[in-house]
Amino acid sequence: MVLLLTALGAVFVLQGWQPWQGRAIIGTRLHTFPAVDSADLTATQARVVEIAEHEFDGQASGLKYSDGVDEPWCADFVSWVMLNADQPLTNPNTGSWRIPGVATLEDFYSTAGRLRTAASGYQPNIGDVVLYNEASPFGQHTNIVLSNDQGVLTTIGGNEGNDIRIHQFVLADTTGIVGFGV
Numbered sequence: 001m002v003l004l005l006t007a008l009g010a011v012f013v014l015q016g017w018q019p020w021q022g023r024a025i026i027g028t029r030l031h032t033f034p035a036v037d038s039a040d041l042t043a044t045q046a047r048v049v050e051i052a053e054h055e056f057d058g059q060a061s062g063l064k065y066s067d068g069v070d071e072p073w074c075a076d077f078v079s080w081v082m083l084n085a086d087q088p089l090t091n092p093n094t095g096s097w098r099i100p101g102v103a104t105l106e107d108f109y110s111t112a113g114r115l116r117t118a119a120s121g122y123q124p125n126i127g128d129v130v131l132y133n134e135a136s137p138f139g140q141h142t143n144i145v146l147s148n149d150q151g152v153l154t155t156i157g158g159n160e161g162n163d164i165r166i167h168q169f170v171l172a173d174t175t176g177i178v179g180f181g182v
Contacts, residue, residue, distance in 0.1 A: 024167060025138050025160060025161075025165075026138065026167060026169045027167055027169025028167065028169070029165060029167055030154070030166040030167070033052075033053045033056050033057065033166065034147065034154055034166065036049050036126065036146060041126060042127075044085060044087055044127060045125070045126045045127040047084075047085040047086065048082070048085045048087075048127040048144065049126065049146065051084050052081055052146065055077075055158075055164055056156060056164050056166065059164055060164075062076065062077070062162065064080070065077045065079070065080040065158055066100060067098060069100070073100075073158050073159045074141050074142050074143065074158050074159040075099050075100055075102050075104070075142050076100050076158065076159075077158025077159065078099075078105065078129055078143070078144060078157075078158070079097060079098045079099045080098070082129075083097045083098075085127075089105070089108055091104060091108070092104065092108055092111060102131060102140045103140075105142055105181070106131050106178060106181075108181075109129070109131070109179075109181035109182075114181055115131075115180070116128075116179050116182055118180075120179075122179070122180055123148055123151070124145045124148050124153065124182075125145065125148065125182070126145055126147060126148070127144065127145065128144070128145045128180045128181060128182050129142055129144055129145075129180060130143050130144070130145060130155055130177060130180055131177070131179055131180070131181065132176050132177055132178060134176065135175050136174065136176025136177060137174065138176075141157065141159075141160075142157065143155040143157025143158075143160070143167075144156050144157065145180075146166065151170060151171045151172055152168060152170055152171070153168065153169060153170075153171050154166060154168045
């Protein structure tokens with residue numbers, strides 16, 4: 001987003017400003033990586049959590065996840081984590097591991113038979129991908145489930161305030177969730 005402000009004849013340009021920078025987009029923003037009990041996780045789930053924690057601690061630029069392309073990078077982050085967890089996604093348009101858009105990510109999961117709609121009552125598991133539409137508090141967005149404690153989700157996502165952030169919120173109280181990539 002580009003916003004032009006004028007004051008006394010001067011023009012100020014604010015790029016990338018988002019009204020939720022510095023605070024929780026929804027629910028509670030966690031500033032430390034949550035403890036995730038790995039006892040009952042599959043090897044893939046454990047790897048997703050391990051990679052997500054490493055990336056949260058490192059806070060790399062979005063360019064790392066987008067192959068150097070300057071773009072909104074939430075879907076790039078999800079694609080990158082899945083690639084590095086040995087669960088690569090396939091962009092239905094290019095065949096690449098990188099899926100740079102939420103709509104294309106939704107198309108991938110739907111075509112692969114791996115999309116569980118929010119309306120179905122599906123309860124997401126660790127490592128599932130949440131897909132949001134414009135009506136959600138996140139806007140059109142995607143992130144990864146770190147835990148689901150009786151309907152309280154903890155997620156990690158890229159390009160949240162231009163950072164990698166963790167949010168905890170009540171699933172049933174959240175509008176705009178399209179579904180979950182499994």
